Amino acid sequence: MKKNVKTKILSVFLAAAMLLPLAACSQGENSNAASKSQKESENQGSGKVTLTYWAGSGTEERNAFLKKAFETYNKKNPNITVEYLGVPGSASDMDQKLNMAIAGDEVPDVVQGFLTSSYISRKIVEPLDSYVDQSSIKNDIQTKYLDVFRNTDIKNKKLYAIPAPSNGTMIYIRPDLIKEAGLSSDLDTWNDFFKIADKTTQQSKGVYGYIIRGGSRASADLEFDMYSYSGITSFFDKNGKCTINDPKNVEFVEKFLGRFKKDTSADDLNKNWTAMSAQFQSGKAVMLVHNTGSGPANFKAFNNDPNKVKGMAFPKSPYTHKVTVPQPTLNGYMMMSGSKNKAEAWKLIEYMQTPAISGGFAKIAGQIPVTKSAQSQDWIQNTQYIKASVDSSNDPNTVFTNYPYYLPNFTKIENEEDAQVQRVLLGKITAKQMLDDWAKKLQAEYDKYKNS
Amino acid sequence: MTKSIRQRGYHKKRFSVRRFFSLNVPLVLFMIFILIPLVWALLTSLKSYDQVSGENVSVFPNPLTLINYVNVWKASKFQVYFGNSLFIASVSVIFIVLLSICNGYVLSRYDFHGKKAVMVILLCTQLMPVVLFIIPLFVVFKTMGLINTRFSVILFYIVQNLAFNSIMMKSFVDGVPYEIEEAAHVDGCSRMRTLVHIVMPLLVPGIVACLVMAFVNCWNDFLVAFSFIQKQSSFTIPIALKYMIGEYNVDYGQLAAGSIIALIIPVGLFAYIQKYLVSGLSNGAVKG
Numbered sequence: 001m002k003k004n005v006k007t008k009i010l011s012v013f014l015a016a017a018m019l020l021p022l023a024a025c026s027q028g029e030n031s032n033a034a035s036k037s038q039k040e041s042e043n044q045g046s047g048k049v050t051l052t053y054w055a056g057s058g059t060e061e062r063n064a065f066l067k068k069a070f071e072t073y074n075k076k077n078p079n080i081t082v083e084y085l086g087v088p089g090s091a092s093d094m095d096q097k098l099n100m101a102i103a104g105d106e107v108p109d110v111v112q113g114f115l116t117s118s119y120i121s122r123k124i125v126e127p128l129d130s131y132v133d134q135s136s137i138k139n140d141i142q143t144k145y146l147d148v149f150r151n152t153d154i155k156n157k158k159l160y161a162i163p164a165p166s167n168g169t170m171i172y173i174r175p176d177l178i179k180e181a182g183l184s185s186d187l188d189t190w191n192d193f194f195k196i197a198d199k200t201t202q203q204s205k206g207v208y209g210y211i212i213r214g215g216s217r218a219s220a221d222l223e224f225d226m227y228s229y230s231g232i233t234s235f236f237d238k239n240g241k242c243t244i245n246d247p248k249n250v251e252f253v254e255k256f257l258g259r260f261k262k263d264t265s266a267d268d269l270n271k272n273w274t275a276m277s278a279q280f281q282s283g284k285a286v287m288l289v290h291n292t293g294s295g296p297a298n299f300k301a302f303n304n305d306p307n308k309v310k311g312m313a314f315p316k317s318p319y320t321h322k323v324t325v326p327q328p329t330l331n332g333y334m335m336m337s338g339s340k341n342k343a344e345a346w347k348l349i350e351y352m353q354t355p356a357i358s359g360g361f362a363k364i365a366g367q368i369p370v371t372k373s374a375q376s377q378d379w380i381q382n383t384q385y386i387k388a389s390v391d392s393s394n395d396p397n398t399v400f401t402n403y404p405y406y407l408p409n410f411t412k413i414e415n416e417e418d419a420q421v422q423r424v425l426l427g428k429i430t431a432k433q434m435l436d437d438w439a440k441k442l443q444a445e446y447d448k449y450k451n452s
Numbered sequence: 453m454t455k456s457i458r459q460r461g462y463h464k465k466r467f468s469v470r471r472f473f474s475l476n477v478p479l480v481l482f483m484i485f486i487l488i489p490l491v492w493a494l495l496t497s498l499k500s501y502d503q504v505s506g507e508n509v510s511v512f513p514n515p516l517t518l519i520n521y522v523n524v525w526k527a528s529k530f531q532v533y534f535g536n537s538l539f540i541a542s543v544s545v546i547f548i549v550l551l552s553i554c555n556g557y558v559l560s561r562y563d564f565h566g567k568k569a570v571m572v573i574l575l576c577t578q579l580m581p582v583v584l585f586i587i588p589l590f591v592v593f594k595t596m597g598l599i600n601t602r603f604s605v606i607l608f609y610i611v612q613n614l615a616f617n618s619i620m621m622k623s624f625v626d627g628v629p630y631e632i633e634e635a636a637h638v639d640g641c642s643r644m645r646t647l648v649h650i651v652m653p654l655l656v657p658g659i660v661a662c663l664v665m666a667f668v669n670c671w672n673d674f675l676v677a678f679s680f681i682q683k684q685s686s687f688t689i690p691i692a693l694k695y696m697i698g699e700y701n702v703d704y705g706q707l708a709a710g711s712i713i714a715l716i717i718p719v720g721l722f723a724y725i726q727k728y729l730v731s732g733l734s735n736g737a738v739k740g
Binding site (some may be wrong): 029057058060061062063075084088089093096097099100101103105106213237273274277278281282283290291293294297300301302364365447 | 501502505506507509528529548587590591594599678679682683684691694695696697698699700701702719
């Protein structure tokens, strides 16, 4: 009997002993990392504001830059403390982290990431029109960039994010290899692209004209290129018919994917952007269709030798004779609707758009700042591929292809088409069959959206 | 008359062509298959940037450089993440092992109402994916004030690993003859003293197996740490490695160096305890 009592007392004591460190240590850690809601209630009435800022695609380099930027901001604004978190990984990693924060009511005040229609439909982002109207930002960003973001809310055209530095699509080329083939490296139209690819491929040396992205995001890259070739600027024409299987797009896909294993290597079937960049950087491809994000690494691989590497804007469409580029990515500064300090959050967004911060961040990220004041900085004018991308985007003759991100399943359908691209490469289906099927899915999605 | 083992030559090392092709060659091929990625990562970590990406790509580092390790440890603050991973994994493993021993002992030695149900529930918890619990637990931990602390992660790891390790420990305890405990009881040992002084020394292989499996699970996890921690200084190694993969740029040398550093503790652990691990896992397999 006595033994049983002793055992029970011992069990209770052991259980309590295990819980104690938990309470003590969580207390200790909480003094440094209290939850957002705890801090908000502590700061109430004291006039001090704590803002949380999350930035996606975090790297140590970006983290170091932004931390320094916020240290400066905190010093200039003693009543505001910005707590920064760089979220590593892709947009889907940021999405996952944000969804968790929303579920736990721990949303940050400002997020630098990709705006999606889901955020708008779930009302987790704050419309910023009233803030922009009263801000100097309005005159510093070209209307066409703001319109791209407004189109995400196709019904009401409200602005839910301010454009942040983003990547511009471009083609990296090897001028030396093109010159060896007796051609000019000035790509006027997409037909010049294919001419260069045909003439510069040397399969025996393992050097190929260009690289096909056959792996993850294959369909997204194909969309960029085919709409640039066809010159079509909308996924749905004025009658609401999907344009993705337009004969001009089919023609491009037949040409582009049809050169698989001729002007491109066989392992393109599974290539993602890391493998594509690696192939170009190791001198095994003459042209790489990518964006300014890989520019620093591409130029570093050739010691910034302008004879060996050059960045070019997309060539003109052989049909419209205009440069048609995909709209800028929806990478922007979003104010969360759950933020309790909206005025301060907006002030922080304005700070992020100042030339020093916007331009500085763009420089380390290989991106293009959207504000005119930042675009005029020396480093942009002195960085060949960035200047080429900026000049092309700002050229009044350059048109954007508008993407229907307002369709909730647009990206999902896009991702499903990756496997179809591979089937075309393997010859299991034709380019027309793939695009017809793709058009059918998008049309169904569009009709469903219109009728809702 | 049957020959003795010695006469049959089982202990004699004699070259056999059949044995060579059926055992040695597949093992060597398998070892090469396993080692190639590790060797590649090691060689990449010792190369400068232009030897990894660029026209001067080479298989072997020439010259050999440790700059990637220096940059990773200092500039990328890997030391902070390494410390966090070590702390979280170590604390989690201590509790997992202790609680698994207790659970395993009870499941093996005691009969109580609902014992079978408990075993089934423990098994069923292994069928559910971790991602199912993340959001509800986030809300619960937030209420407890544990979000953004390393202890939320430790608590999750303990619970996540406890079921499987308890079942595994039960198998090991089953392998200890009860007569030994009875003899100890006869000599006046209490249940607790018997467990600590008699049973646990015999459970060393099982404890080591449990420790290693729990440690590797805690060390390698990304999702839980990424979900419950919102402060960079509390992140762990898997998240730190993710920081090295930029949006459109990867420094492969630093990433490889970070991966090698991340391997140091698990590899060292395995090397030190491998003899216990092999006997522990095989004993568990036979008895379980």
